[in-house]
Amino acid sequence: MRRFIVTVIITLAVVWQAVAQLTHLPNSRGTYTNPVIAGDFADPSVIRVNDTYFAVGTSSEWGPAYPIYTSNDLVNWAYVGPVFNELPSWTMGSYWAPELFYRNGTYYLYYTARRKTDQRSFIGVATTRDLTKGFTDHGLLLEWTTEAIDTFVIDDAGKRFITWKAYGLDKGRPIEILGAELSADGLRVTGKSFTIIKADAAGWEQGGAEGQAIFKRGRYYYMLYSGNACCGAQCNYQVGMARAKTLQGPWEKYANNPVMVGDEAWKCPGHGTVVVTPDQRYFYLHHAYNGVDFTFTGRQGVLSELI
Template sequence: MPGDYADPSVVRVGKDYWATATSSEWAPLFPILHSTNLVDWETVGHVFPDKSPGWAEAHFWAPEISYDNGKYYIYYTAKKKGGNLCVGVASATKATGPYTDHGPLVCQEVGSIDGFPIRDEKGELYLIWKEDGNSVGKPTPLWGQRMNEGRTALTGEKFELFRNEKGTWEGGLVEGPALVKRNGYYYLFYAGDACCGRACTYGVGVARAKDLRGPWEKDPKNPIMKKNETWACPGHGTVVTDEKGRDFFLYHAYSANATVYPGRQGLLDEVIWGTDGWPTFQGNAPSVTALAPYRTNAKDELDIRDEFTTRQLAPTWQWFVEQQPKYTLQSGQGGRLVLQASPEKVGTVLGKRTVEADYTATAALHQRQLGSGVAAGLAAIGDPRNAVGVWVQNQEISLWSVKDGKETVHAKVAAPPADLLYFKLTTTKGDQLRFAWSTDGSTWTPLQEGNPINGDFLPPWDRGVRVGLLAKGPQGATAAYEWFRLEH
């Protein structure tokens, strides 16, 4: 899963694999991806395609997808409005939805995250989750508790499975529990230490017990997966069993080359069960190369060309959680996206995940359709307060950046009186950004001399950089785009 697909989860139903991943502060929330071979994935929908759950406001993390008795369930983390982090749940009769939200199941004082469902040997349903103690400098126990069949409440007393051990590789936390039953044991795969950012130290551990309530024994060889020269900070995944009985682990890691800029990307490794009963991975690290579990379609979807000729936006377009963009697609005459403006710092945003450190993004804008005071263009975006971009406003092209909410204009030139105005962003090493403009899409005029703009401030601690289209101005104003391209 190239790009920002942190905390991935996967389930097999028949011949189909369904997956989801963290959205954080980018909507639509929790992508639903489909595959028949665990390698080629297509985004086919979202758990919450239109708006956030009514009880939640931010931090949409770690969705766990499961299938039970004819229904699909998504156990997800979110911050309660005015409150703490909670584990909520939504359900649907089809993997693609529509999903019905059932609200939060558990909201501890320091936060509850990373929910995972499992049935015990008696068929009773439990929720396993992490108490987010590390957020206040405390340990992070993994808890279990009975859950009713309607998934609307936890029942009985909670019990602790185990917690992090300071002074070990686990550091300040254990999290991301994922359980499987094998040979009379429950095996719990988990992540330890710091998940995110340039200083991350994540790894994968495993523990086992014959009873869900314990006692739990951690593998003395932990961590069973750690970084290598190609991938850094692997962790937080789910085990899935294919039709042949092989187990695979879908998890995330940072590219050692691209580092934090594309975000935490989805990886797949086969679980190898040792003669001692403990699971391992080839090389105890993410596989650099490995045989695919099935023949793949060899699709190359890293490059994107959207000419807006369809009736709906492609499901991989994203926007800020707190901002519901309004737009229309004019599929006739070659296609066109008409994006309504907003007065926020960087305006209305439609973005795409980046998947490598080096990429080129281009867009074609109908300049003559811009109203007075409306700015429209192309940008690399970290969040609503951090972006670097180019736009045209009132017949003037500006190169600008917003860092921690403070805007700086780096260059300005008069815009030519052309209808179609083309913008290009060329990024190298993830943070070296150069911008140019054109009236024909082939001859480019750079907007800066000398050094590129340094965008090392763009990625938030838990997210990758997006690149996309902007429209800033009074409510009701619009910007019309002819096409958008992203090439890696």
């Protein structure tokens, strides 16, 4: 492995051990304590638009669906409102793993929900030009065999790509993270699917691979992804890393995965996204259970830095 990826992993581990205490603020010399978004805020997605950050998280069966928060420093967050004032007509619940994306004045929300007709989870898309007014739903975007969840969307060489977890519920199919090209307006899947990584049933990610967050630095794309059991008192969620020179791969998993594991302060960390500050610092907003009250409070929004 090249020095950069080793440096990222070592720094990530150091920051993770310190989050229960004090860590440097993203845009100042002050310090902060985690969680930065308290309460049940699983699977957070975060973006930066100019100097403002926006985050959205899983709401499951709670309403209204998908809470939105905003911040100027990644630490102090204010509630904006829900993504949906009225639930999408094709859905019945399980509002999981939202993915925020922004382009040319429009905010996109790629989200997982359970379909009414067959109770299977698939991926929809909604848009707005004003986050305070909620999103307009455009319906089902991606139906993949038995189920598809956990989107992440990225621009690559002027094209937009969607990635997702293929659930592995189909006989003979493994759990894997797939990708495909989207249309220019981001509302249709146009490209043929391709495999990014497959879960190693004999490795650390025995519960699968999901919650991917992809970012580019230098010549490589890097991906943080989560594995094992995400939720509840018996969870053992952890975070791994992989890299590739192109989005289509081949992707190389880091030999010493996982790179982030739980401790006494924060348990079962994982499933977040990476955002870059104006001064080029890389932060990972993810969820974890507080080690004291554990499952009662839910998976809270935790901030860690990659260097």
